[in-house]
Ligand SMILES: *[C@@H]1O[C@H](CO)[C@@H](O)[C@H](O)[C@H]1NC(C)=O
Ligand SMILES: *[C@@H]1O[C@H](CO)[C@@H](O)[C@H](O)[C@H]1NC(C)=O
Ligand SMILES: *[C@@H]1O[C@H](CO)[C@@H](O)[C@H](O)[C@H]1NC(C)=O
Ligand SMILES: *[C@@H]1O[C@H](CO)[C@@H](O)[C@H](O)[C@H]1NC(C)=O
Ligand SMILES: *[C@@H]1O[C@H](CO)[C@@H](O)[C@H](O)[C@H]1NC(C)=O
Ligand SMILES: *[C@@H]1O[C@H](CO)[C@@H](O)[C@H](O)[C@H]1NC(C)=O
Ligand SMILES: *[C@@H]1O[C@H](CO)[C@@H](O)[C@H](O)[C@H]1NC(C)=O
């Protein structure tokens with residue numbers, strides 16, 4: 195009891211000294227990563243909203259619709275987007291576009307290219323756009339101001355036309371999604387109210403599937419009675435046909451551009467020449483029906499109240515972001531902006547489509563935009579564990595529910611369709627992460643442990659009809675212990691064999707961790723053994739040009755046990771043949787988005803032994819980073835800068851990870867390492883977040899690798915435990931700009947006043963209990979993990995995970 199009081203006092207003293215941000219949502223910069231292929235969505239959404247309403251542009255990378263380059267014309271304001279994805283252009287359905295100055299209804303430029311308009315450009319050369327959590331605004335060169343806000347399943351648009359506007363008009367574009375893929379459009383206009391309902395089928399952006407989606411739009415004057423539209427009609431291309439109420443009245447064909455055009459009377463007060471006409475457009479969306487789209491809009495935005503909706507959305511963001519607090523004393527404002535903007539982007543996707551799953555009926559949550567688990571399992575979910583376990587549990591329930599209806603856990607999923615698998619079937623480590631951290635609370639979070647385990651086993655054991663979409667090439671995995679490069683089966687593509695081997699080994703590691711907690715001793719043995727299967731593709735003879743001493747590497751292997759050969763430089767900047775290893779590449783080399791110099795987090799001790807000991811392991815890490823094999827934008831590389839920890843050189847991890855931030859992340863529109871289109875923003879955002887927090891997570895384990903935060907203090911409030919854990923960096927002297935040197939190295943660690951077993955990692959119970967973690971910083975890079983038996987972070991082969 196006395197001890198307990200002591201903690202409380204300590205914590206309140208810390209809180210009193212700290213410069214805490216009251217409204218972290220207000221410093222989020224939504225424009226980071228919004229040009230040059232960062233593909234970040236800067237529009238309006240609530241956390242994990244289905245609706246992500248935003249600007250669409252003629253960008254060469256329109257994956258999230260928007261491009262901050264002011265010279266890229268605007269084509270509309272559509273209701274749904276993804277953020278930070280590669281692949282095809284997803285969603286971007288049902289664009290609205292305001293027109294002010296067509297000479298007549300029939301001559302309005304309704305088709306997407308004719309209507310495209312630039313934004314106003316500010317004196318500093320940037321586009322006149324602004325955004326904050328839950329809100330987006332832009333001034334178009336036509337003088338029309340556009341503002342957007344959102345609830346989960348409905349968007350509210352506010353179009354302010356110039357006071358001089360005689361005929362404010364809105365185009366409702368039904369068919370142009372991001373992939374221009376629509377078929378089977380339907381649309382009707384109600385001449386009395388102006389209500390437009392409709393829908394179409396569209397193509398999934400990263401897979402072979404198609405989906406149907408529906409909308410319901412209503413219009414209202416802001417501060418005046420709008421009345422019926424003065425003109426209305428459906429359009430085909432750039433031909434609006436007055437008085438038509440249904441696109442079936444037009445002679446359209448496959449690929450036609452279709453939609454509706456409405457003209458409204460101006461605000462009666464605009465005759466004073468000063469009062470503008472402001473029209474609110476309320477847009478419901480549903481994957482079920484137009485009726486449900488109308489219900490979604492009516493129930494979530496009953497009174498078209500823009501300011502209230504914007505404030506509610508902002509408050510929701512602010513509460514979520516406030517769970518993580520930093521002391522900003524002595525910290526550059528950009529660093530704080532980067533931290534919270536990254537945290538913000540971790541809650542855009544997955545999207546909560548609960549109630550909108552057209553494929554089966556269930557009362558379980560349904561989350562979509564899993565794009566893809568391969569990208570996100572490493573860092574996104576371990577971040578949710580720290581501050582948002584309820585959302586995490588709902589996503590897990592949704593995944594289990596998908597397995598129950600489709601047979602396998604989802605990997606990639608977008609717009610209700612199955613998308614392509616990347617490296618492996620990586621829901622396994624996500625479910626593992628949830629269960630390792632929250633098994634004692636699973637029932638309270640409505641997650642069934644037995645259903646979770648059944649779902650994992652289905653993934654691990656049962657070969658699916660198409661492993662390009664879900665599941666694994668399970669039969670050879672079970673019989674050979676690796677994915678061979680020369681076994682062709684009808685149910686999937688024979689590519690990425692080495693990457694799949696490494697990912698499946700990690701998936702089986704995650705399962706062994708769950709089995710451990712469930713007390714399934716035989717399964718623990720079985721899946722730990724399979725977790726070591728990465729060993730089966732280790733060819734000890736491989737060397738790499740320019741890397742003396744670097745010997746042994748992952749390599750493709752034939753079914754008969756012989757090794758194939760993939761140049762270790764493959765798919766790196768040093769690759770003499772400049773091959774790529776994306777999904778669309780002719781991937782015969784066995785690797786996906788990484789060179790053969792890849793790593794397996796569950797057993798680094800074994801990896802060190804395979805590589806000839808600590809010193810050569812460290813030299814190899816240096817080689818990988820210094821020679822450009824480390825690719826920050828591709829996820830298999832992500833852990834590499836922190837792996838010095840395992841060779842008892844955590845100071846090097848601290849410096850390397852800080853150099854990564856210094857070199858690759860800033861707060862500008864091209865401030866993300868998006869030199870390609872693979873930086874799923876939740877993945878990059880959670881990665882940057884952890885580096886700034888001075889941690890790196892090990893998914894499906896109880897450990898977080900530890901370094902120093904960029905703040906004198908950072909705290910994590912976990913609403914499930916109602917507890918706050920604070921990491922305090924004693925001796926904090928700021929952050930070296932280039933990431934090199936500084937008083938940033940962790941010399942010793944105390945938890946609740948007691949010396950901790952390691953300077954290199956924190957166990958999960960530190961976060962559940964609500965602890966005060968005190969780091970002593972030093973400028974000496976030669977710090978160690980400590981001297982005790984548990985100082986080094988755990989590895990499988992050293993028994994680190996044998997105890998639950
Ligand atoms: C647009 O113009 C209005 C004034 O009409 C101004 O208040 C606003 O800041 C401008 N920019 C944005 C992005 O809304
Ligand atoms: C549309 O309907 C209005 C009102 O019924 C009528 O006055 C007008 O002539 C019609 N226009 C066309 C082009 O059919
Ligand atoms: C913050 O970032 C902006 C944009 O990169 C840069 O112009 C500014 O100099 C930075 N501020 C500091 C104090 O580093
Ligand atoms: C779990 O289910 C119960 C009963 O349906 C419900 O009251 C509770 O809010 C749920 N908890 C969570 C975290 O979803
Ligand atoms: C690496 O160093 C650690 C601690 O310094 C030691 O426990 C471990 O045995 C070493 N590993 C190898 C393979 O030498
Ligand atoms: C959470 O903890 C705070 C004190 O830290 C306490 O005031 C509050 O009542 C707790 N809330 C719940 C729901 O237990
Ligand atoms: C990083 O900055 C420090 C201090 O400004 C400087 O001494 C050092 O040379 C720089 N190092 C690198 C690698 O740029």
Ligand SMILES: *[C@@H]1O[C@H](CO)[C@@H](O)[C@H](O)[C@H]1NC(C)=O
Pocket residue numbers: 945946959960963965
């Ligand atoms: C957290 O609480 C658990 C159970 O009460 C205890 O065993 C553990 O030692 C505590 N950990 C810390 C870091 O205080």
Ligand SMILES: *[C@@H]1O[C@H](CO)[C@@H](O)[C@H](O)[C@H]1NC(C)=O
Pocket residue numbers: 973974975976
């Ligand atoms: C750290 O160790 C390296 C290599 O042993 C040595 O050169 C360097 O001087 C040491 N740095 C400090 C600050 O002790």
